[in-house]
Amino acid sequence: ETGVTQTPRHLVMGMTNKKSLKCEQHLGHNAMYWYKQSAKKPLELMFVYSLEERVENNSVPSRFSPECPNSSHLFLHLHTLQPEDSALYLCASSQVSMDRVARETQYFGPGTRLLVL
Amino acid sequence: KQEVTQIPAALSVPEGENLVLNCSFTDSAIYNLQWFRQDPGKGLTSLLLIQSSQREQTSGRLNASLDKSSGRSTLYIAASQPGDSATYLCAVESGGSNYKLTFGKGTLLTVNP
Numbered sequence: 001e002t003g004v005t006q007t008p009r010h011l012v013m014g015m016t017n018k019k020s021l022k023c024e025q026h027l028g029h030n031a032m033y034w035y036k037q038s039a040k041k042p043l044e045l046m047f048v049y050s051l052e053e054r055v056e057n058n059s060v061p062s063r064f065s066p067e068c069p070n071s072s073h074l075f076l077h078l079h080t081l082q083p084e085d086s087a088l089y090l091c092a093s094s095q096v097s098m099d100r101v102a103r104e105t106q107y108f109g110p111g112t113r114l115l116v117l
Numbered sequence: 118k119q120e121v122t123q124i125p126a127a128l129s130v131p132e133g134e135n136l137v138l139n140c141s142f143t144d145s146a147i148y149n150l151q152w153f154r155q156d157p158g159k160g161l162t163s164l165l166l167i168q169s170s171q172r173e174q175t176s177g178r179l180n181a182s183l184d185k186s187s188g189r190s191t192l193y194i195a196a197s198q199p200g201d202s203a204t205y206l207c208a209v210e211s212g213g214s215n216y217k218l219t220f221g222k223g224t225l226l227t228v229n230p
Contacts, residue, residue: 042219108161111160
């Protein structure tokens with residue numbers, strides 16, 4: 001496997017279900033991200049983990065719960081979602097530098113297409 | 118709060134034409150600006166990254182410019198091909214928000230054979 005992989009690629013769930021999205025990066029990066037992409041809206045950053053610590057949470061509802069057990073793996077646990085949570089969920093990774101002199105791009109996975117019924 | 122706007126929202130051109138996509142941002146205190154490509158239902162692919170100290174970057178038929186003071190960037194695609202059809206997204210990394218990219222809504226490009 002190379003790059004950033006995400007599973008599952010497609011997910012249909014009811015509002016009372018609990019499911020998890022998985023992301024794995026094979027690039028040796030030290031930061032990982034969850035984004036939400038809804039129709040007609042810009043990509044929205046949900047969570048950032050740098051060096052396995054959460055550094056930003058953009059006031060995402062608590063029904064979304066991230067987990068980053070190590071620098072290569074990132075999960076998004078879902079419970080009691082709403083139909084408006086249906087979207088494409090994208091994971092990304094990057095190498096972040098402490099001095100911020102030069103920043104590299106983020107590498108994205110293919111996404112999980114989520115439908116909440 | 119940083120806001121990114123992309124114009125036009127959609128563009129359709131015949132094959133072989135040169136074209137320009139526009140991106141503007143409201144806060145000029147940025148670390149970098151990036152252009153991505155997204156194919157339908159897929160993830161994003163990075164095309165070009167321009168650091169705040171740079172004016173432009175080139176990769177093959179693509180050239181991106183950055184005018185930080187005016188809050189503008191353009192993506193120039195030369196000799197467009199049907200395979201260039203995709204949504205092009207502009208994103209800026211702003212100072213003060215660690216590692217956060219703010220995206221525009223994108224420009225949907227269709228290159229007709």
